[in-house]
Structure formats: structure tokens, C-alpha cells
Amino acid sequence: MPPLLKLFSRLLIAGASLSLIAPAQAEWPSETVRLIVPYAPGGTTDVLSRKVADLLQQEIGTVVVENRPGAGSTMATAQLARGGRGADHTILMASPGHTIGPVLYKNLRYEPVKDFRFIRNIIEIPNVMTVPANSPYDSLGAFVEAAKTKELTFSSAGVGSSIHMSGELFKTMTGAKMTHVPFRGSGEALPALLSGDVDVSFENMPTVLAHIKSGKLRALAVTSKEPSPFLPGVGTVSQLGADQGLGEFVTTAWFGLIADDSMPDEAVTRLQTALEKVMADPGFLEFVAQVGGEPAAQAGDAFRDYVAEDVERWSAVAGQAQIEE
Known part of the structure; x- marks a missing residue:
């Protein structure tokens, strides 16, 4: 075989080999996942996040919890919405502050529904x-x-x-x-x-x-x-x-994972699958009982719709009560 043809054949074989291993290398997550807590350490959101992180990393690899308190959770949420480097490996534990904050703070540079991927509600x-x-x-x-x-x-x-x-x-x-x-x-x-x-x-x-x-x-x-x-x-x-007049009065504190809207479908699906296992873990169910809560049911679009309804409700309440920061 002529030298040039032999070199070309080797390149084809090498390229085929790389194409076979590329999917494994690209599987999400390819780096450490960061779970952002938009409140100070020690509260319910922080304790829950650390419990979820401990169980979640048994399914997907290392998960690091970072506390970023400020402005009723809106500071950390705004950072998440800006995306940028690492956004596809960053998740945030959202709570009612996610739907109440935009009602109170009028100059936020993000929309609480359309700017995020809603992975799964976890506990109410x-x-x-x-x-x-x-x-x-x-x-x-x-x-x-x-x-x-x-x-x-x-x-x-x-x-x-x-x-x-x-x-x-x-x-x-x-x-x-x-x-x-x-x-x-x-x-x-x-x-x-x-x-x-x-x-x-x-x-x-x-x-x-x-x-x-x-x-x-x-x-x-x-x-x-x-x-x-x-x-x-x-x-x-x-x-x-x-x-x-209280026949329709229902409120709960909900806690669920969201991400920037740039997070790929593969990552969202992987997280949802992993969270199903986390939420079935006896250690998680024991924690839920300790805080007097119930496992939540909404994931994906259902979770997004749930949040959208929450925004509308608190917007109406804030307007009637004339509450604004």
C-alpha cells in the first residue's frame, strides 16, 4: 500500500475510534455539579439541599452545595439566570421565594418562569x-x-x-x-x-x-x-x-430544583431519573417525616405550571396588600 494511502487509512480508523468513545466522554455530568442554596446556612432550604446533594451524588457523581443568600433568594436566582460558564452543571433549590421575589422586587432582570428549566419539585x-x-x-x-x-x-x-x-x-x-x-x-x-x-x-x-x-x-x-x-x-x-371566607385558602412551602434555561435536555432527564431514586431512599423519606412534609409530585412541565400559578397568586395578594420592596 502506498505510504500516503496507508496514512489516510490510519486516519480513518482513528477517526472511527474517536467517534465510538465520544458519547461516553460527553455524557452529563462531565464535571462537578453545583447546587446553589439562595439562603444562609442552617435553614430548611439549606438542610434539605445538603440531604438531597448527599443522596444525588450517589447517582450522578460529585455535587457541591454553595450558599448564596441575599434579597429574598433573588440574588442567587439572578446569577443563575445569567447563565455563562458552568451553567449546564448548576442547579438551584428554589422555594416560594422564587415566586414571591419577582412580585416584590420590580427591577429584577429575569422572568421567574420562562428563564428557567424546572427539573423537579421535591418536597412540600x-x-x-x-x-x-x-x-x-x-x-x-x-x-x-x-x-x-x-x-x-x-x-x-x-x-x-x-x-x-x-x-x-x-x-x-x-x-x-x-x-x-x-x-x-x-x-x-x-x-x-x-x-x-x-x-x-x-x-x-x-x-x-x-x-x-x-x-x-x-x-x-x-x-x-x-x-x-x-x-x-x-x-x-x-x-x-x-x-x-377561607374555603379556598391553601398554601405550602415547596422546594424544588431548577436550572438556567440553557441546560440541555440530556441533563434534565438525567437529573429527573436520579431524583426519583433519591426520593425513594429511606433516608430521604425519614427526613421528610422529620420536617412534617410530603414528597412533591410535579416534574418538568407540571412543575413549571405549578410555579406559574404560584406567581399569579402571590402577585394578586401583593397587589391587594400593597406590598413592595
Whole structure:
């Protein structure tokens, strides 16, 4: 075989070999996956993210958690939306701040729905309408009647939190006269509730569950659609408050993974498959029970639609309550 022809044959063989191994080399993820937590360490979002990361890396390889708090989660979310290097290997644990933030902060440079890929909702945790143990109100109905004539107060973990917005939704649906008392996180808000400095809070289940069971706080209702198995005997706001205009009152704190809209379909599918295994893991199910939550059901387009509906709801509430940062 002439030398030139022999060289050409070798190049063809080499090219064919490379084409065979290229798919394996390009399989996602090809580098470390970063899971962004848009809040400070220690909160529910952070603890959940680290649990998911530990289990997820058993399925896809190394997952590193990074905390990027600021502006009610919108700072980290804006960084994600800008894409850039590493965007196809970056995911973010979104929560109600993702749908409430754009309602409050009018100059955000991203759209909460169209600028992202919605991978999977992971867990939903109800809020609990909770009063101090020495409160004169022993039922939701009694509280509503009092709130229509008295200046009562409700606490929250900060303006725009799901706790705050649940209280505002309660006000708009009942005409209650309640003043919002914001704190810097549930860690500061809880003592005010325990001491009776505020009349009520719509706190996340993990924050108040132990105090309700110990008798230091009294649960009037849960905000989920169905009663919580973790608070037997406690009804829902929509059931107990149907005669007070609360028949459609349903709010939960949801937590799910999103990515920049540039993330390829292959990556989204791989993550969704891996998350199905994570959410079936006994360690994950034990964690869900510890925080009084339920595994979520929405993935892909269903998760996107769920978020879009949440944006519309909080936009309406914020408009009625005239809330804006």
C-alpha cells in the first residue's frame, strides 16, 4: 500500500475510534455539579439541599452545595439566570421565594418562569396557623371573629416569606385587621410567638412542630389542602374556615430544583431519573417525616405550571396588600 494511502487509512480508523468513545466522554455530568442554596446556612432550604446533594451524588457523581443568600433568594436566582460558564452543571433549590421575589422586587432582570428549566419539585411543607399557648383563641373561627374587630398582630420570618404572604392572604380573604411584624428569620420570630408578643403566625411546620407537641404553642389549623398526619386532630384552614371566607385558602412551602434555561435536555432527564431514586431512599423519606412534609409530585412541565400559578397568586395578594420592596 502506498505510504500516503496507508496514512489516510490510519486516519480513518482513528477517526472511527474517536467517534465510538465520544458519547461516553460527553455524557452529563462531565464535571462537578453545583447546587446553589439562595439562603444562609442552617435553614430548611439549606438542610434539605445538603440531604438531597448527599443522596444525588450517589447517582450522578460529585455535587457541591454553595450558599448564596441575599434579597429574598433573588440574588442567587439572578446569577443563575445569567447563565455563562458552568451553567449546564448548576442547579438551584428554589422555594416560594422564587415566586414571591419577582412580585416584590420590580427591577429584577429575569422572568421567574420562562428563564428557567424546572427539573423537579421535591418536597412540600405546610405552614401552621399557630397562637401562643395562653392565647384566648382556641379555634380558627374565634380568631377570625376577633381579628375583624381588634388590631391583632402576626409575625413572620421577613417581608416576602411564605409565612408573611400566608398572613396577607388570610387578611385579604377574611377582612381581618392584622398588623404584620417581620423578623430576620424564623429564629428571631419564634421567641416573640412563644412569649405572646404577637398574636399569631403562619409558621413553617419544622419551626413549630416540637413546640406544638410540647404544649408551648397551640395549632389552630394547617394551611395545606389536606390535614397533616404529623398534627392529628388539627384541621385545615380551608375546612375550618369555610364559613369565614377561607374555603379556598391553601398554601405550602415547596422546594424544588431548577436550572438556567440553557441546560440541555440530556441533563434534565438525567437529573429527573436520579431524583426519583433519591426520593425513594429511606433516608430521604425519614427526613421528610422529620420536617412534617410530603414528597412533591410535579416534574418538568407540571412543575413549571405549578410555579406559574404560584406567581399569579402571590402577585394578586401583593397587589391587594400593597406590598413592595
